[in-house]
Amino acid sequence: MEKTSNIGFAVVLLIAVAITTFQGSRLEKMREAERFYRWIITYANQARTGSEEKKTDADSEGPKAMDAELFKSVVEITDRVLDNVDRPLVKDDYDSNGKVWPKIVLTVKDAVNESNPDVVKERFLYQLAGSNDLAPQRKEFLTYLREKKIAAFGDPLNPSKFLDPNSGDVNLGVVFFGFRTMAANLVWLQVDKFWHQGEMHRMYPLMKTCVALDPNFIDAFLLGAWHLSFNMTAGLPDTPEKLKVFDPIHKMRIGDKERLYNYAIDFLKDGIRKNPKNYKLYFDLGFAVYETKMGDHYNAQTYLSEAIRHRHDQWVPRMLYRALQLAGHYEDALAGWEDYKAKFPDSSKDVVSRSMSTIQGLIKERDAEIEFYLADQEKALADQARKTLAEAKAASDAARAANNEAEAQKQDSAAAAATQKIEQAEAKEKEARAKGDALYAEARAIWEQMSAGESGDPFAFGRIARMDARKMIANQQYREAIGLLDYARYQSNAFWSEGSDMIIEAKQKGGIALNLSERMELARREDAKQYANEAPKQIGGRFYEYRADAWYQDDYRGQVTKPYLPTPEEFAKSKREIPELQQILNLGAVTFQIDDVWYQYTPPQAQPAAIPAAETPGHARIELPVRFTTPRAA
Amino acid sequence: MGSFLRSTWTISVFTWREGMRKKTLIGFFILSILTIFGSSVLTAYVAPTSGTSTPSEIESKMIKDICLTTISIFGVLITIFISASVVPNEVENKVIYTVLSKPIRRFQYLLGKFIGVQLTVILNLVLMGILFCIAVYSKEGIFPSLLIWAILLTYCEFLVISAFTFAVSCSATSAVLPTIGGLFIYIIGNLTEYLKDVANRVGESTVLADKIVRETAYWLYMVLPNLQKFSLKNQVLYLSVNDPPKDAQIPQVIAYALACTVVGYIIALWVFRRKEL
Incomplete structure (x- = not known):
């Protein structure tokens, strides 16, 4: 009886264990599919923003990353099994070569769009990652993951960096029994302590440890990058060009500041790989580091565009429009502001209106300069035709003198054609110049309006000064131009760099002695020229x-x-x-x-200045406006 | 059937009342309250910063982490202590003889005891959860509804630990051995992932010893309860990035917890049936 009972229990227990094992294995498969799903989303985002890790065999740490090869294979399958996107294609659905992104990339793009989330697509992607269609790729992915050949997730939690280098692959998370986030918090308190003590050099390793323990600790990524790019570089001088070294990973020549900026970029990119749906990481990378610190408008746009794709605060798009404006994409920036104004009609009206006016002014200035460029081209054509005309007339006279009437008539018709060309070119030049002048006047009117009043816009003030100074330089009024520019650059922060360059230009043209800082600037430029070809x-x-x-x-x-x-x-x-x-x-x-x-x-041998028209001589003498010579009220 | 359920429930309620009177559990509970409310003090050291992060965001994160850790640590201790002591204490006090002399089957007795243990654990968990909600609400001003899912998954973990600790306790005459056993179950349950690493590291080696190690590690990994499978609670609470739809995994995790619990309970019953009382 007892024996039968034991056998019964053993059978029931075995069945229960089998069910548990089956359920555990099912859960395991789901977790594997989930990892694969995360990787697809992460890598598709990285491919679109161009921020994928390109680890090669030559890199000292770890094996070659296989993400690109694997993703290619996923694209091949998904291009077959996925339908085309069910919406009209927009500008950023195309890559930098003008090709439409693969279907999987577009599906991920739609699925993670928090402002217009496509939950159906998100769920579909999750199912696709676990489907039989992608089973071989999933298996390959898991193998690569084990072999540490997947770079898309960023730096993994590698215990060898914390413990014994030979300790192997035990996940440190296991050691903390799931309390990793708590440990990360304690590490962060230590980072905070070092910050208050001014021991910044001790912060970076701890920040990396902190985010390794808790890869979803967004604030650690943000604050870490802020410390690296702003606080640690605050007192550092610029590194002279000859002391900079080439950084093959970031493909640039770097000094101390740039090294820290790159640390910040890598730190935030690691955060993005681990948290690709968080707008703050994209925002800080685009705005704080690329835009503010490095002046890299292209990357700023890329990451700010990605930031607004995810759930974000209301003010985030404004920084994108600013980056677009700085990069010269005025129409896109203006369209963005118009969209913002339509969505939030009562929000920061002053800022919206000032920004839109600024862009409209810049568009007019750019278009004016294009017209001046076209006018110059026509003028060059007219000059060429005049030369032809003179030659044809001379040849005609010579032919007549030699009683060669046929040749004389041929030269006469060439002369007539040249005359016609001159007339056409002069007419076009006149028309283009008139258009340019009108656009310049419109731009100026915008700047005048913006800079009027006690709280006038300094940016507009800088633009007016720029316009006037350009004309003064063209009129050889160098000293007046220098005076105006020197005053204007102190009034308008945005104009400082360009104003300073224009002062140097005016001084050189006018044969005026440069001061020490200007001579140093020229020396720096010469220095930079020597190394210009050394870095991409x-x-x-x-x-x-x-x-x-x-x-x-x-x-x-x-x-x-x-x-x-x-x-x-x-x-x-x-x-x-x-x-x-x-x-x-x-x-x-x-x-x-x-x-x-x-x-x-x-x-060409003598390359014309990119925007020569505004300097065309012949303008009336420019008088310094009274308000430029009188300090504005505080 | 009605009588079966009634008497089982009576045992459960009795066990629960007895559990609530235990000073150790009350001590753990008070400590957890102090830690949960003390989390605000700890976060006060975080410096105010600029940019897109506000101090309150970091503070909220820290409060959530501290509270979740507190619930896990004290919750698991409460679970182990109560699961380890209910049966051995009754054997020690000889109360079990009185109970089993009544028309109650051992299966019924054990089930009642197990449910009673779960009631105690759930009550403690709910109270700690409410305090957690208050702590988070006082900081964020929003009711953390996701916390319910996080606490549910935490409970699933406790359920598995409780079932296996209970199985150990059925073979013991005092609470000391099952308590130590429970702690080991907790540690081993969290280290099960290591077995997968062992199997992977052996790789495709064809050496017999390696093959044996690989297969043993793999099957142990598959069979032993893996408490890391419940680590989803952090993801749920923070709405972690890239998370797949939550409803896909949570039911499976709960099913896994129930399956593990059934295994634990069957072992407990088997051991208890063989016990000479």
Whole structure:
């Protein structure tokens, strides 16, 4: 009886254990699918923002990252199984080469859009990650994860960094029995203590430990990056160019400040990999580090655009529009502000209205300068035609003198054609210049309106000063221009850098002695020129590297190129649509890509100034406005 | 059936009353209250900062972490102490002989005791949860509704520990051994993940010893209760990033907890049936 009872119990127990094991294994599979789902979302976001970890065999720490290869394989499958996105495509659905992102990337983009969340797509993605369609990729992913070949999640919690280097792969979380977050809090209190004690050098390792213990400790990422990029660099002088070293990971020459900025960038990017749905990380990376500290408008736009895709505070988009404005994407910035105004009609009316006026003024100035550029092109054509006309007339006279009537008539018709060209070009030049003048006047009216009154806008004030100083320099009124610029740069922070550069320019043109700081600035520029070719340049999200004879977009591998010879109208159009183009051309001889076409640009012997028109001589003498010579009321 | 349930419930209520009178549990409970309310004092040391973070956000996070940790630590201690002591104490006091001399089956007695233990654990957990809610509400001004899910998952973890501690206690005559056993169950349950690492590290080796180690580690990993599977509570509470839809995993975690509990209870019953009383 007892024996039978025991057997019965054993059977029941075995069945219960089998059910538990089955349920445990089911849960395990769900967790694996969940990890894969997180990776798809994280990597798709990183691919779109260009922030994926590119760890190679050459890197000293850890094995090569396999994320890119694996994602490629996921894209192949998902392009087959997913439907096309059920909405019209928008600008950021295209990559930098103008190709539409793969379907999985667009699905993730829609699914994580907090302002318009597509819960159905989010759930669908979760199911897709656990489906049989992606089973081989999921298996591969788990293998790579075990082998530490997945970089998309950022620095994993690697106990070898904390404990014995040979201790293996035991997850430190296990040691804390799930109380890792508590441990992270205690570490953070220590970080806070060091901050108050001014021992900043001791903070960085602890901050890394803190976020390793609690990868979702968002504030640790934010405050850590803030300490690195703002507080630790506050008292540091700029590193002279010759003392900077090349940083192959970030592809730039760095000094002490830049090193700390890069630490902050890496720290925040690690945070984004672990928390890709939190807007604050994108915002701080875009605004605080890239925009404010590094002046990198392209990356600022990229991350601020991502910040507003997730659930965010109301003021966040304003920083994106500001970054767009600084990068020269005025139309996009203006459209953004209009959208903001429509959504929040009662919010910060002054700021919205001032920002919109500023952008409208800048658009008018840019368009005016484009018109002046076109006028100059027409003037050059007219000059060329005049030369042809003179030559044709001379040839005609010579032919007549030689009694060669046929040749004389041929030259006469060439002269007539040249005359016609001159007339056409002069008319176009006149028209363009008139348009430019009108636009300049409109821009000026906007600046005047904004800078009027006691609480006038300093930015507008700087723009007016810039306009007047340009004309003064063109009129060779160098001393007046210098006086105006010197006053204006102290009134308008935004104008400081440009105003200072213009002072140097005016002094050089007028043969006026430079002061010590200006001479040092020129020395720094000369110094920088020596190392200019040693590091790649990042423009508009792409890297350009110097290869023996010229600059090349870094992914140029001998593709067929055509010379970059745009018509003035095409050039003007691209100035509006691709503000970064001028920076690319300023590199000198450069091979670059626009919309799948590779161009080769060779600068002319004497390259004309990019915006010469405003300096065209012939303006009436400019008098210093009284209010510029009188300090404004406090 | 009605009589079966009634007498089981009577035993449960009795066990619960007895549990609530225990000074150790009251001590743990008071300590947990002090820690939960003391969390505000600890967070006062955090410096005010600028940018997008406000001190209150970090304070809220710290308060949640401290409270959740407190609930876990004191909750698990309360669970282990109560689960380890109910049966051995009755054996020691000889009360069990009186009870079993009545028309009550051992299965029924054990079930009543187990439910009574769960009532005590749940009551403590609910009280600590309410205090947690008050602490968070006083800081954020919003009722933390996600806390209910977090506490539910915490309870699932306690349920598994309780069931296996209960099984150990059925074979013991005093509460000391089951208490130590309960603590070991807690530690081992949290270290089960390590077995997976062991299996993975052996890799694809074809050496027989390695294969044995790999298979043993793998099957132990599969069979032993894994308390790390309940670590979802942090995710739930903080609405962690990239989380899959919550309703997909929580029911499965609860089902896993129930399955583990049934295994624990069957072992307890088997041991208890063989006990000579």
